[in-house]
Amino acid sequence: MSSLEKALEKAKLADLDNGINEIKFSLPKSPEVNGDCLPSSTQEPEPDTQQRQAFIDVADKTCEKFNWAFLESHGYIKPSASHQQVAEEFRSIKRPLVINAINGAERGIERANMILVTSSVPGEGKSFTAINLAISIAAERDKQVLLIDADVAKPSVSRILGIRKGPGLIEYLEGVGTQFADIILRTEIEGLRIVPAGKTHQFSTELLASKRMSDLCDELSGRYADRIVIFDSPPLLAATQAEVLSRLVGQVVMVIEAEKTAQNIVLEAVKKLESCDVVLALLNKTKRGLDMNYYGYGKY
Numbered sequence: 001m002s003s004l005e006k007a008l009e010k011a012k013l014a015d016l017d018n019g020i021n022e023i024k025f026s027l028p029k030s031p032e033v034n035g036d037c038l039p040s041s042t043q044e045p046e047p048d049t050q051q052r053q054a055f056i057d058v059a060d061k062t063c064e065k066f067n068w069a070f071l072e073s074h075g076y077i078k079p080s081a082s083h084q085q086v087a088e089e090f091r092s093i094k095r096p097l098v099i100n101a102i103n104g105a106e107r108g109i110e111r112a113n114m115i116l117v118t119s120s121v122p123g124e125g126k127s128f129t130a131i132n133l134a135i136s137i138a139a140e141r142d143k144q145v146l147l148i149d150a151d152v153a154k155p156s157v158s159r160i161l162g163i164r165k166g167p168g169l170i171e172y173l174e175g176v177g178t179q180f181a182d183i184i185l186r187t188e189i190e191g192l193r194i195v196p197a198g199k200t201h202q203f204s205t206e207l208l209a210s211k212r213m214s215d216l217c218d219e220l221s222g223r224y225a226d227r228i229v230i231f232d233s234p235p236l237l238a239a240t241q242a243e244v245l246s247r248l249v250g251q252v253v254m255v256i257e258a259e260k261t262a263q264n265i266v267l268e269a270v271k272k273l274e275s276c277d278v279v280l281a282l283l284n285k286t287k288r289g290l291d292m293n294y295y296g297y298g299k300y
């Protein structure tokens with residue numbers, strides 16, 4: 001039985017029934033991942049207004065405001081409410097990702113700061129997870145996060161957050177004069193920048209698989225290795241785009257809708273991630289909360 005099968009089996013046996021839970025694939029556990037001895041930079045500090053070091057250049061200095069009423073009513077993290085259950089859950093979920101991002105080189109993970117959020121089929125909670133992860137990590141004083149809406153066929157990050165929809169990734173990848181700085185949106189969260197998906201394009205898969213995209217990812221993982229880049233993506237079994245993206249990142253979060261997505265579907269989807277060093281499975285929409293979490297991390 002593969003480590004994924006074991007993890008899924010364990011999830012089934014645990015009869016999870018609320019909240020968001022992580023399961024993990026084959027994990028050489030290290031104490032720092034599971035315990036409390038995190039590097040101080042991964043402990044959650046209070047958000048502050050202190051000036052951070054310069055982010056990736058942003059051409060437009062407008063600061064996008066989020067639709068907090070919508071976000072709150074749909075269960076998203078509100079940075080000012082640090083004791084929210086969802087905030088607590090994402091503190092645990094982000095921890096191994098952030099530790100890997102910081103220690104990628106010594107752990108042998110290439111592009112560890114680049115995280116793809118995907119799932120097998122539509123509606124499992126990818127955008128919910130990508131946005132909450134981004135808000136949660138950006139709430140840390142010393143972290144800078146770039147959230148990229150790479151679900152170019154069915155974008156939703158801008159709609160959910162209530163911010164501008166374009167120009168975005170597609171306009172940049174078309175390569176007709178749009179610079180990367182032109183598509184980054186500053187937001188009211190100091191450490192969080194967003195790249196919208198941009199316009200619809202009939203060759204969006206080809207654009208995501210283009211040299212311009214892989215050059216961009218090289219730059220984001222090399223020159224901006226201290227920034228965490230999160231990609232929201234389409235489902236793995238619906239199109240080839242997520243598979244293409246998975247080859248460009250160092251870590252993948254595989255969102256699985258509890259008690260809905262069949263195990264064979266998940267296994268079929270995970271086969272498409274064979275080239276990925278690190279895959280973290282996240283069991284979403286379970287009915288029981290934090291008390292049933294079990295954590296860990298590793299390489300699949």
Ligand SMILES: Nc1ncnc2c1ncn2[C@@H]1O[C@H](COP(=O)(O)OP(=O)(O)OP(=O)(O)O)[C@@H](O)[C@H]1O
Pocket residue numbers: 019020074075119121122123124125126127128129151154156234235284285
């Ligand atoms: N843990 C959760 N708690 C509450 N609501 C959730 C949770 N996860 C997802 N949802 C809700 O489920 C719906 C689908 O979530 P979301 O849009 O994130 O899925 P998706 O995987 O991105 O879908 P798509 O494949 O269509 O892009 C949304 O209404 C979202 O608000």
Ligand SMILES: [Mg+2]
Pocket residue numbers: 126127128151156232233
């Ligand atoms: Mg989505």
